[in-house]
Amino acid sequence: MVTIRQKLVSVSQAIKITNGKNNAKKYIVVHETDNTNNGADADAHARLQIDGNSRQASWHWQVDDKEAVQSFEHFWECWGAGTYVGNSQGIQVEICVNSDGDYIKAVENAASLIAKIIKDENIATQNIVQHNYFSGKNCPRNIRAGKVPWSYFIEMVKSAEDIQNPPVETQxxxxxxxxxxxxxxxxxxxxxxxxxxxxxxxxxxxxxxxxxxxxxxxxxxxxxxxxxxxxxxxxxxxxxxxxxxxxx
Ligand SMILES: [Zn+2]
Structure with a gap:
């Protein structure tokens, strides 16, 4: 079980860094942030998106060892997967790799979150894919390196408990x-x-x-x-x- 909350990017900001609101929601695209700085946790990444991320990038969720934070409703077509199909059909989930966090716990939390999303959005488990699947990028890096093997991660999603607590609304x-x-x-x-x-x-x-x-x-x-x-x-x-x- 993972605690989840929303810290949504404003609509006026969202329209600048997405392809709009017609996400087909067919895939879950799994990423790692690649930011190992202390404090580069889910809240920090959510704030980065709220404050106007300078990169041409956006993602729906960021997860660390403590919580999952949602930045965009799933209907937004975030710029995360590096290809048109990946962006217009994917829900982007970033796993934090901050050095002061517990990476394995963050991966477990991501599995728990994804279990909830695929249930809510009726997405098949075989459509849980790596960022690499769309663009060839080495992402999620640690999972791809076998720190938590991909097949094991998918098993974690399948066996994850349902999340009991509804999102705490802050918007x-x-x-x-x-x-x-x-x-x-x-x-x-x-x-x-x-x-x-x-x-x-x-x-x-x-x-x-x-x-x-x-x-x-x-x-x-x-x-x-x-x-x-x-x-x-x-x-x-x-x-x-x-x-x-x-x-x-
Ligand atoms: Zn990625």
């Missing part, structure tokens, strides 16, 4: 409504959100019209529930869910 969202033609209408709807729902709300001018922007909600399910409240009370005809990090 923050806001709701933006469509426009109201009068300030009075916007204020009236905002008043309900504030007093009945207890939300932070802001009224913003948009040309001659007005919109309501909410404070932040943590987790996509939380924000979706909030949108339903707006719809049920007919407080806005149109709503948009916005990544809170994209705010200006």
């Amino acid at each position: 923050k969202y806001r709701i933006l409504t469509g426009t109201y033609s009068t300030l009075k209408a916007a204020k009236s709807a905002a008043h309900v959100m504030k007093t009945t729902f207890g939300w932070l709300v802001y009224i913003e001018q948009d040309g001659a019209n007005y919109r309501i922007k909410t404070g932040t909600f943590t987790g996509i399910n939380t924000v979706k529930k909030a949108v339903n409240k707006i719809k049920n009370d007919k407080l806005a005809q149109v709503t948009y869910i916005k990544d809170a990090e994209e705010d200006v």
Whole structure:
């Protein structure tokens, strides 16, 4: 069992370093980071992707000896495999090789994570492949060198326990409504959100019209529930869910 969490790259960043959102999700592509620096763990690699990785590269997951961190939803076509098919049909999983981490434990965690993903996404075990399969790169290096033999790794995936803990959501969202033609209408709807729902709300001018922007909600399910409240009370005809990090 491995602890997993999300630390998602913003949509505005993701569109710059992927081929878009139509991943066929047919393969799991296994990598190693090749970064043996102390501290080059899963969180460090997830932060690297959030902060705007300078390399033209992206990957869905990074796993170390403590946890698995997701940077991209699986529908993104990350640039990891080095070929068009590998990128547009693969879910990229990076195993950390930081010197201050326990490599064998990181590999076990990767196997546990992959067991979960292939179940969630209905991917056949024979479609768990090495980065090498697509591009010929010597990756995952230590596995290819036999530190943990590939056949043994696949057996670990097959026998991995199901992950019990759902991902802890950390992503923050806001709701933006469509426009109201009068300030009075916007204020009236905002008043309900504030007093009945207890939300932070802001009224913003948009040309001659007005919109309501909410404070932040943590987790996509939380924000979706909030949108339903707006719809049920007919407080806005149109709503948009916005990544809170994209705010200006
Ligand atoms: Zn690789």
